[in-house]
Amino acid sequence: MKGEPTMDFRFRDDVESFRAEVRAFFASEMAPDRTNEHSDPADLTGLDEGFERQLHARCGDRGYLGLTVEPSMGGLGRTISYQATFNFEAAACGAPTIDTAMTLAGHPIVDYGSAAQKEFFLPRMLSGEIEMCIAYTEEAAGSDLGAIATVATPTDDGFVLNGTKVLVTGAHKADWCCTVARTRPDGKPRDGMSMFLVDMRAPGVGAVRRSTMNEWTLGEIHFADVHVSTAAVLGELNGGWRQLVSAVQAERSGMFYFGFATEVFALLVDFVRCGTRDGRPLAGDAIVRDRVAELHVDLQAGLRLAKRTLWMQERGESNTVQASMTKVYATEFLQRLAHTATEIAGLAGALHGPLFGPPPPYAAGRGRFAWEYLERVHGTISVGNNELQRDGIAQFGLGLPRPRR
């Protein structure tokens, strides 16, 4: 039919203009003379909390923290392509703006929050005034949410929380936490769980930092007789399971993975262009050239997966399978990239450096290759491990039968 749009993998012009705007913003905000003083390897972002909070405030001023939030709720009401582009650009320059309060806890609050909760949280999330964390996982409840043991016992005016949450990103700097607990001790777990918004300064809340293998810390949150009011319940009482499943799904646009990959690949290309091996230029080594080209091909391929994920979401199609494929591919690609970069760099590739601050001596890629090699281990595990993702791809994408479990 005439006038029908034809195949085109490029973002629309307005999205590309937005990309240019975001890139210019970060180029100034993330300039080395601004970040150097704020290096903090104990934080996942590589930067200290003070830097992150002031950057979030500046992003808030520009509306960047609520790109896809409805204007009626204080956001900019843009398409998901804007969010994905923002995340890609942030990742490509290491800006600590991917795990914001809004991206972490925004969806459940927008979707399930009461009027009072929205009124309190949304303006503060959108302005960058508060930081949040999501605390769902427990020692015995990783992939299997049904095993959650944290309990919220009803009282006259609310609930008392008891339990321990683990592997919480940014727990130490969060003002509020979004968590889930059992509110009905008997019966099926999926009928007796509820979500809560908990003030991290409330009596009985303890956050302990535990170092990961790549130096930065994850939080363990202990709830010891923490009193919360009924107003702290997010969404439906005993309806937490359903809400949680949709929250997990809303979290996956995938594009940011390729922002990280783009930066690391550029460091690798620089390294190969300048480096030597046994006195000969790396850029003249047929094997090195082949491996670099392969990574380039795979990176472009991954971007197409992410683009189709976005495109499906914007058309209102179910993109669960496509998002799973993107997540699996992206996280495994990042491992491959880190492996190849460290391998090409040899001994200098095993020297580790912080994300920001002056580069360590003799380290390849400013120490980023080694940092990546350690860092990318968890990507295939978190946000729904790749085994579960492949189960889903096979069962929902190809219609294979559910296994006996």
Add this chain to the structure above:
Amino acid sequence: MELEYTTLQHERRAEARRLFGSVSAPSTLATAGADDPGYDDDLWATVLRSQLFTPDSLVDLVVVCEELGRSAVAVPAHNGLIQCDAVLRELGASGHRGDLLGGAHRYALCITEPEGSVHPDRIRLQASRRGGDWVLDGTKCFIPYGGSADVLLVVARTSADAGDGGLTLFAVDARTSGVVTTSLDSIGGDRQGAITFADVRVADADRLTDVGAAWPAIGRALDRGVIALCSDMVGAADAALEHTVERVAGRQQWGVPIGSFQAVQHRCADMLIDVTLGRDAVLDAASAIDRGEDSRLHAALTKSLCAEACRRVSASAHQLNGGQGIYADRPLHVWFRRIKSMAPMLGDARWHREIIAAHVLDGNDWAPAPA
């Protein structure tokens, strides 16, 4: 961003599926004797009449190439139609193009030589002046269905210029004295030929390009041919995946479908990822070339990805189908063969990765160094 086919493209796909749907690929392969052209004349006439493989738009073309690969039908669609058409279009050779599309003659594009290189520098077949004519000496090799063509489009060296200079294209009547074709047994079942030219006289009127000026146009045409081959491989891989899913969902062992096992499911999931990567690489490249972007890098990105991804899919398909998959009367090996034989055509994955490396590392958009 628009990632959906147009209505017309959906219709083309359905038409191709109808055209090839009734053809049983394994039996085609099994019955063709040594003297046969290697394909069915009536089917070929139908393919030509359909005009499905000679549209202006590359996206329109790849949509039907995927169906061709899915059915794995043996016809000279790539070298004998798509690639020849792309070359003749580039050259504006409308007389030959009319003969090709109308079926008056069967064409074969003769570029590669026994060394197997697609680097223009490596073309050694010599064309020398003799009187007002030309004389060709040398050997072209790995030409799919080369024995059944009656017009050979031959790229010959007319001077010793390095790089892509010094090459000239001729149209040679395959019955000319001195042309001898030897049949080669490619695992793709595509009746490849090695064609020797010994003192073959060609009139200057059959020279299709200016002397020494063949290459840039042929290079662009081959880039289109590469994308079409990739789409064919994706179709073959997707068919192998579909066949496999059906098999593992139905096959019971220990009272349950083997497709319920995680080891099987995960391998199927990886196959689906590979097919998706391949198809979107093809569509991205084809749409970019349709918009007028330079084709070289797009072709390189697509081929280096599809050659690897589709091969992985076809290998996994065999593993998951188990013993029944190795019988010749089962279709699986036809996709397996097709993908493997297409992987090195018009440059293997490594060749195309070298083009990418030159782009990424050297900022150079052509000229991998000749060996």
